[in-house]
Amino acid sequence: MGAEVFDRVKSRLAAREEEASLVHGILVVNLAPGAVREAAGRLRELGFDMFLDVTAVDWPGREPRFDVVWHFYSTTDFVRVRLKARVPEASPVVPSLTALYGSAAFMERECHEMYGIGFEGNADLRPLLLYEGFVGHPLRKDYPKEAEQPLVPYRD
Amino acid sequence: MTMDRRTIPIAPAQPSGRSAAFEYISTRKDELIGWARKFSIFPYPFVTACCAMEFMSVSSTPYDTDRFGAALPRFSPRQSDLLMVVGTVSQKQAPVLLKVWEQMCEPKWVMAFGVCATSGGFYQNYAAVPGIDRILPVDVYIPGCPPRPETVIDGIMQLQDKIARQKHAIVTRDF
Numbered sequence: 182m183g184a185e186v187f188d189r190v191k192s193r194l195a196a197r198e199e200e201a202s203l204v205h206g207i208l209v210v211n212l213a214p215g216a217v218r219e220a221a222g223r224l225r226e227l228g229f230d231m232f233l234d235v236t237a238v239d240w241p242g243r244e245p246r247f248d249v250v251w252h253f254y255s256t257t258d259f260v261r262v263r264l265k266a267r268v269p270e271a272s273p274v275v276p277s278l279t280a281l282y283g284s285a286a287f288m289e290r291e292c293h294e295m296y297g298i299g300f301e302g303n304a305d306l307r308p309l310l311l312y313e314g315f316v317g318h319p320l321r322k323d324y325p326k327e328a329e330q331p332l333v334p335y336r337d
Numbered sequence: 338m339t340m341d342r343r344t345i346p347i348a349p350a351q352p353s354g355r356s357a358a359f360e361y362i363s364t365r366k367d368e369l370i371g372w373a374r375k376f377s378i379f380p381y382p383f384v385t386a387c388c389a390m391e392f393m394s395v396s397s398t399p400y401d402t403d404r405f406g407a408a409l410p411r412f413s414p415r416q417s418d419l420l421m422v423v424g425t426v427s428q429k430q431a432p433v434l435l436k437v438w439e440q441m442c443e444p445k446w447v448m449a450f451g452v453c454a455t456s457g458g459f460y461q462n463y464a465a466v467p468g469i470d471r472i473l474p475v476d477v478y479i480p481g482c483p484p485r486p487e488t489v490i491d492g493i494m495q496l497q498d499k500i501a502r503q504k505h506a507i508v509t510r511d512f
């Protein structure tokens with residue numbers, strides 16, 4: 182059932198055949214960061230009405246260093262699509278999807294504080310789970326695991 | 338005039354009747370007040386994580402913490418005298434926990450319930466406080482992840498012993 186949906190998505194999103202693949206029943210499409218907003222718009226038209234997640238993967242030593250990963254779900258066809266874009270450490274910026282999916286706002290905030298990914302177009306990137314004054318991005322692989330930033334000074 | 342230390346009287350030569358009575362009472366009053374206080378613990382549960390499940394089970398009928406006078410949780414720190422920190426405390430929560438503790442009136446005691454509250458447990462990262470004793474004084478630690486109700490009851494009994502042995506600074510000379 183999902184197959185023809187995937188074919189439709191593939192034909193509308195991926196310019197080349199090797200940019201899209203089926204992994205564990207999820208269609209994975211690799212894109213340039215600049216193409217994400219347009220691709221998400223097309224997914225919305227294709228019935229992918231639920232924004233599941235946006236997060237990042239840190240590959241230390243690789244260039245470009247980060248994968249930004251989005252997940253979409255279609256509540257009519259019951260299939261998932263994953264978009265992936267690579268961004269470099271020097272300018273880890275991708276377009277924000279808040280205009281298309283309201284629920285993206287909080288997830289982009291979380292991804293921003295945890296990985297330092299910038300979302301162009303999201304005006305509210307305040308810390309969500311962390312707090313003001315936290316230095317660094319704790320889910321990056323080079324954040325030391327014992328680096329604590331207490332809000333209350335420790336006793337003796 | 339320089340005073341020779343050896344000439345300082347250790348006790349008044351003529352103790353007044355009142356202070357003798359006071360001294361007698363004050364030898365026993367800590368015992369009396371400790372006995373009263375150890376059976377009227379009003380816990381305030383500061384519940385943050387999975388240990389809450391075990392807190393629910395220890396507050397249920399089969400374990401009957403009423404035996405220790407510690408059954409009735411107060412949901413205001415101002416009315417309670419035992420702060421039970423049940424679960425992981427994150428760095429972001431630490432100011433809240435400290436404020437709750439500061440709002441409690443004396444006498445007050447703190448119980449670290451489970452390894453997360455005791456030492457951070459298996460968490461060592463940017464988010465978790467490595468033991469609430471980093472931010473406030475703790476009277477009794479309960480090990481376990483989560484602790485079994487028997488362990489919690491043992492902790493309550495240890496706290497009772499501690500309260501019974503404490504000095505209770507409420508009897509003054511005007512008592």
Ligand code: SF4
Nearest residue numbers: 387388424451453482
């Ligand atoms: S000690 Fe174990 S059960 Fe209790 S809060 Fe920590 S992880 Fe959860």
